[in-house]
Amino acid sequence: MTLLQLQNLYSGYRGVDILKGIHLEVKQGQIVVIIGPNGAGKSTVLKSLFGLATIRAGKVLFQGSDITHLPAEQLVRRGICFVPQTNNVFPSLSVQENLEMGAFTRRDNYASQLERVYELFPPLKEKRRQAAGSLSGGQRQMVAIGRALMVEPQLLLLDEPTAGLSPLFIEQTFALLQDINRLGISILMVEQNAKQALSMADWGYVLSMGENRFEDTGPNLLTNPEVLELFLGG
Template identity: 75%
Template sequence: MSLVLNNVHSGYGGVDILKGVNLRVAPGEIVVIIGPNGAGKSTVLKSLFGLATVRQGKIFFQGQEITRLRCDRMVRRGICYVPQTNNVFASLSVQENLEMGAFVRDDDYRPQLEQVYELFPPLRKKHQQPAGTLSGGQRQMVAMGRALMVQPQLLLLDEPTAGLSPLFVQQIFDIIGTINQLGVSLLIVEQNAKQALQMADRGYVLTMGQNRYEDTGQNLLNNPQIADMFLGG
């Protein structure tokens, strides 16, 4: 098993948002977390990446405990996190943003940069343009591309399609599928639940900081209770 969260209680400022969450991601899987606003979905990602305080429980990656490990050490372990907002260096060019993603590498990162440009063709054309001037969808590409510069084994995506046009939403989902085919596991928080579950190997439904359902993506899509509560019927 690549990632395991075991009975995690965590939150901010002394208040627990997660109240005993259990979760796992196997190598090569796409796992999606859905649920209502305030359920603690984003807190799961922040807890395992060291951005929320874990007060109880343990987190393991590739058999080693990583509970409360610093963000930079997470990156060196092969875990990268793409937040929902403020996820690019707005004043830096597209290429400078991508090069920032290689800060922990001591080898030649140019082949990986070329792979990112192949994965996100619009970024090659705008490689000298400040990232802050791009469209929302293209900024998301920059953020994901920067994370890929360290060749992660696990990619954490927090609402990767939030606020995007339907065209960009589909492009981002297509890119997620391609990233997974490259051998990267993904743990995704997503409000476009139907599309996310369609491509997910497994999914989790959180409510009030706790596990409510866990199943394959297809079984969750076919569950009438989940359809009524979270998928719009």
């Protein structure tokens, strides 16, 4: 089943289009990765969905319904969560308070989901009373992703989840994302560590200058000679 569709999307900032008619699709249960050079518009794709970039033309469909201009809170209620690259935790709040903030749209008891998040991220349970701002970069990323999981989303949007992390945390983050996906959560991810991301992707998109350049399965993109030469460093 198709979960998310972007149809002929034009979007950008202050009247300037960064995305120029792109299309994109995420099916239920997939990990979909967007790669491309700096300035290609990768992060603008995710920001457009959450109103952080202005959509001038085109449509965004979720489960067949038009969500093009819905506010962020309604998107969260529909099961879509966005984890931005930076400023993605409340630094003065504890780890647990950050996670509880993620459940702001819930009206039920979310204690069992909190425990599931701690099971996915054991270091967070150990540090649950510690201020999130005092954690390492990798642990802050765990808090940000864990907070998004508190609403049990259908689709998780991730902007550069491994940016600035050590090689060890990069490997751990990719492994955790696969664990999350196995829980039935679809993932749409922008990522600079392109080879590692594509190696676990069901489908990948290569953007260039705000337009679709290539799309294929992750393994096929990794062996495409033109993609290798132009976007993956040979």
